[in-house]
Amino acid sequence: MNRLLEGRVAIVTGAGRGIGRAHALELARHGAKVVVNDYGVSLAGEGTDESPAHQVVAEIEAIGGEAVVNGADVADFAAAEAMVRQAIDTFGGLDILVNNAGFVRDRMLVNTSEEEWDSVIRVHLKGHFAPLRHAGAYWRAESKEGRQRAARVINTSSGAGLQGSIGQATYSSAKAGIAGLTLVAAAEMGRYGVTVNAIAPVARTRMTEGAFDTSAMALPEDNSPIVAWLASEEAADVTGRVIEIDGSVITVENGWAHGPSRDNGTRWEAEKVGPALRDLLGQAPAPEPVYGTA
Numbered sequence: 001m002n003r004l005l006e007g008r009v010a011i012v013t014g015a016g017r018g019i020g021r022a023h024a025l026e027l028a029r030h031g032a033k034v035v036v037n038d039y040g041v042s043l044a045g046e047g048t049d050e051s052p053a054h055q056v057v058a059e060i061e062a063i064g065g066e067a068v069v070n071g072a073d074v075a076d077f078a079a080a081e082a083m084v085r086q087a088i089d090t091f092g093g094l095d096i097l098v099n100n101a102g103f104v105r106d107r108m109l110v111n112t113s114e115e116e117w118d119s120v121i122r123v124h125l126k127g128h129f130a131p132l133r134h135a136g137a138y139w140r141a142e143s144k145e146g147r148q149r150a151a152r153v154i155n156t157s158s159g160a161g162l163q164g165s166i167g168q169a170t171y172s173s174a175k176a177g178i179a180g181l182t183l184v185a186a187a188e189m190g191r192y193g194v195t196v197n198a199i200a201p202v203a204r205t206r207m208t209e210g211a212f213d214t215s216a217m218a219l220p221e222d223n224s225p226i227v228a229w230l231a232s233e234e235a236a237d238v239t240g241r242v243i244e245i246d247g248s249v250i251t252v253e254n255g256w257a258h259g260p261s262r263d264n265g266t267r268w269e270a271e272k273v274g275p276a277l278r279d280l281l282g283q284a285p286a287p288e289p290v291y292g293t294a
Contacts, residue, residue, distance in 0.1 A: 004232040006031035009091040011083060013037040013074045013131060014101030016052030019156075019203055019220040023098050024056050026224035027231060028065035033091045036060070037070040037083060037101065066091070074101045075122045080130035084138060093142075096231040097135045099128045099155045102174075109169040117170050124174035128155055128181060132196075136189055143192040152231045153189075155182050155198040157242055159291060162200055162253055166292030175200075179242050179255065186240035195239035197230050199223060200253065202246040218247035226250060259284045 010027045014020040016038030024034050038053035053069045060067040068090055072079035087094045102124045105116040132153060139151045160168050161175025179198055186196040201223040223245045229235055230243075242253040260283040262276050 003029075003031035004228055004234065005096070008032045008095040008231070009035075009087055009093050010096035010098065010231065011035040011037060011070075011087050011094065011131065011135070012098040012100060013127065014039075015056055015098075016040065019201055019223055020098075020100040021052070021056050022219075022221040022224045023100060023227050024067070025059060025063075026221065026228050027096065027098070028060040028067060029063065030228050030232075031065075032096065032231070033066040034060060034068075035070050035083065035087045035090070036067050037072055037074065039071060039073050039101070074099075074127040074131055077130050077133075080127075081134040083131065084134040088138065093149065094135060094138060095149055095151055097131055097151075097153045098227060098231070099131060099153070099178075101127050102156070104168070104171050106167050106171065107169075108167055112170055120170040121174050121177075124171070125177045125181070128178050132181070132185060136185070136192070136194065139189070139192045139194050148193040150233045150236060151189075151192070151194040152235065153182075153185065153194060153196040154227050154230050155196070157182070157198040157200045159200050159202070159244060162242065162244075162255070163288045164290035166290060182242065183240050183255075190239060195230075195235060197235075197239060198242045199226060199230075200242060200244040202244070218245075222247050 005027055008031070010032040012020055012024040012027065012034060015024040015036045024036050028034050036053045036056045040051055053071065057067040057069050068086070070083050070086055072083040074080050074083070084094060103120070105120055107116060135153070139149060142149055155178050157179045158175040159165070160172040161179055165172050182196050182198040189196060203218050203220045203223060226243065226245050230238065242255060244251040244253055260280045262280060
């Protein structure tokens with residue numbers, strides 16, 4: 001087995017179960033030393049007494065790897081900074097950040113409470129921002145000191161954030177925000193040797209089971225080889241991309257791009273907008289249907 005990540009140091013958030021656990025194990029198999037982060041919450045984000053991260057660390061150690069547990073709430077700004085510092089202090093640096101932590105509280109839009117909105121946006125979107133912000137500050141400092149690292153960030157978006165999903169307005173909004181954050185971070189941090197990409201994984205996990213029939217869905221570990229490659233030094237020329245993974249199929253998402261346009265030469269009059277816009281819409285490709293629509 002070609003160990004793509006020999007000697008590299010990684011943080012994987014939400015790594016106690018499901019896709020995050022699979023990522024942590026795959027990175028370790030390729031030689032990475034891993035900080036296994038898991039806050040130990042239920043699918044709805046409620047605290048539990050479980051400590052699944054300890055089991056993942058034990059699994060990594062059983063295959064000869066090195067790993068430590070981190071129990072930070074990744075959306076807590078100070079805790080996210082301490083998590084980055086733990087990786088540096090324990091393993092001597094940080095090369096890879098895999099932002100994966102999240103949970104769902106699915107509701108139709110008109111039934112969504114303010115608390116449900118705030119909690120899902122917080123853990124997904126702020127939970128990506130906070131670790132990325134602190135890791136990015138470290139990589140910038142390293143670069144300025146002449147120690148530029150081949151740093152890699154892999155964020156976790158979703159088809160729900162890219163195409164939308166009925167009953168998941170909050171989750172879809174958070175995941176769309178992560179895709180946007182990925183583009184900006186890639187543009188800003190490239191000068192420090194950092195690539196930033198996102199995956200949109202498909203898998204049978206706690207988050208998907210019960211929501212719909214998952215019997216034909218891919219397994220969590222089907223996503224992780226792509227993450228391992230994106231985390232490697234080989235992937236230096238790939239940044240600012242969102243990649244959907246569905247079992248054996250990988251798809252580069254096109255995202256928003258400028259389409260047909262028309263310059264009126266002056267401010268538009270309202271009565272002229274309709275014909276012009278309808279003509280432009282006729283030239284543009286139809287959007288992909290929102291998940292869950294007929």
